[in-house]
Amino acid sequence: MAVSFLGADVSDLCLGKPALRSIPVAATVADAIAALRRSGEAYVSVWSCGEPQQHLHSNSAIGGCQCVGKVGMVDVICFMCGEEKNLNSPASALRTPVSDLLHGAKGLVRHLEPQSSLLEAIDCILEGAHNLVVPIESHIRITPRKKQLNKPSSFGSTFHNGREFCWLTQEDVVRFLLNSIGVFSPIPAFTIEALNIIDTNVMTIHFDDPASSVLDSISRSLTEQKSIAVVDEYNKLLGEISPYTLASCDESVAAAIITLSAGDLMAYIDYGGPPEDLVQLVKARLEEKNLTAMLELMLESSVSSLSSYSSCSEEEEELGLSRTGSSSGRYSPARRSEAIVCHPWSSLVAVMVQALAHRVSYVWVVEEDYSIVGIVTFAGILKVFRNIAGMR
Template sequence: MASVFLYHVVGDLTVGKPELEEFYETETIGSAIRAIRESTGCGITVWKRKTHMEMAENNDTRQQRFVGILTSLDVVSFLAKPQCLEDQDKAMKTLVSDVVVPDNALLKIVDPGIRLIDALEMMKQGVRRLLVLKSTVWKGMSKRFSILYNGKWLKNVDNSSNLSINVSAPSSAASSASSSSSSTPPFMRNKFCCLSREDIIRFLIGCLGALAPLPLSSISSLGAINHNYSSIDASLPAAEATQKNPGDPSAFAIMESTPDGRHRILGEISVSKLWKCDYIAAAWALANLSAGQFIMGIEDNVSSRWLTDCNNNSLDNGVESTRPRKISSMSSGYSPVSPTFGVGRGTYRGRSAPLTCKTTSSLAAVMAQMLSHRATHVWVTEGEDDDDVLVGVVGYADILAAVTSKAPSLSALTPRSIIELRLENHH
């Protein structure tokens, strides 16, 4: 298992990644909606503009310009405010800086040569995005320069016949890397790409063989189930989601109580569910419907029929229309139903059903579920299929913690043990 973390660096994950296009806090909410829909995740990084466009920017200055991450749930919650529903034109023209929650710690600028294990540790501590220098020199570099000790490159020459390693000159290798960086053409220096936790997990799922037997272990045995999830009773107003901080993952389980006092999950309000929806219609529903009613409408809201209507009627030049329009339950795609939710789990079957797994599900299966559905989490249930009694949730952070829990501390590896690991890997 250690070899996966030892022989790979963050630069390996940047190959093929698009260059970051900064989204500024001075943009409007209407522009943010389009950017979130077109993003590869459920949120976008928000930046302050450069004060001096002509001057070169170091990492510290760039880090200071990062504001936070704006998600689909943030936008819908904002648009659900009474004043926004009354004046949609004004709401859509609101600056992103008035909505995004500032949190500079959610992004970290890193060198492409840092170890994968170090990147995982950062994300376990709460980092959501890694900003990595994008350069053409990072094409399979870890196969040529993969020996690391205490976070530094070790000079080595690797060919089919021998393995010569100078373990006494990490500073020499570092200066060599610095020299290589300084020789990079100026136009390459400021090109960055952004790696998310999904990117890390997508990479790891391609290395499942090297991680054995961990991927086949149950999420329960690995301690990957997070029991501190956020929830809302189905009979309560959906607006409860705007008054609470869901934490990580950014999702609320919509539940109903069973006769024996347990909680059955019916659906969810989350960044992934709201990602591609009609934000204005979802905001109206969030403000006016119960949580149970909301989740039955949200899936119809993202259907092809609804998206076609959304594209024809609510988009101007690719941005959510700022023209005021009257939103009702009929026009929003949400159909009010009885507030009584004792009709059983079957009412919520189909497209509105949440993504779930069992406590006995393997880590590999849960990872595959999340990636195939582009979800930030999977709810964990127990009991029969029709019960769906909620016991917890597995999110990105939980998977990263589980993957690294059995890995040895690579920072404590000696040069000899590193060589032995590499020789073992060659055999």
């Protein structure tokens, strides 16, 4: 039964998903930021129609238009922090072609046909894919105006080669499996320790260390769909610097990364926005480093946040969802105050529920005293289901 379930068409996972909006590969970093803000999503898809396909995975081509990658706020933040010229002139950095952010992202996005199996989708993920682009099948064919069809400069377009697409994430696949978890009994009740899916190759930083020292690890955590543990001298988990939390910020958080300690950065990007004393500390240190352009970017972000705050609806305020008015960037419910943890004796299904409930692709594994054992990722979980198919 498990094998036949994994043979389901991947198009089944697209039911109810909205058509994928896009930006052209010729767009700028600033264009990508604007698209992210409009969509409210963690990533925006980048498409190429007629340009050289140097970013494509060999299995990604569909006609003359292809999704060549994705860009999120964490990519932007790492780009802003990555080179001194970007820190000295963030305005110039924002005018950079978004294609510059796709380097090293080969294979993170893969195209699949609707009749591809769920098992094929899992294999793509285990090979490193984050998102699977799948044509949306519809009995009603809507043809956009010919002039707009495949137009590379068409921001937000949902049509490519006359078709619309959705994209599936690792989370979508794990959620689909959880909805029919009984098919795989008794494996889901086994502990993560017994299933040998605890990854001990974790990234850590001491609470007092400069946050900038893990800039490369932030990029790696994004690629590996993990997080960075903030620990004390006894290797006990105090919190994390998570790409999911950073994705809820704006580009000005780059200033905090280059000026604060890991512990202070946790507080800066946490739910509700940064304490005012940390905002002032970042500004003071930017002045010390003579990074006046980055300071101006922070001030512009502050004005933008205040504007968003003033337009917040009464309903949002009643629900406690009002945007912060501090200079931290925008509000997002994805921000949280603590790392999500489980234990080696936690069951596979319990860990799946935890990760899905908190909208993350990993769960930290700790002992009772919070000393780190490792991390469980969606990729590790999917490997279990892939092995089940191989055993039957």
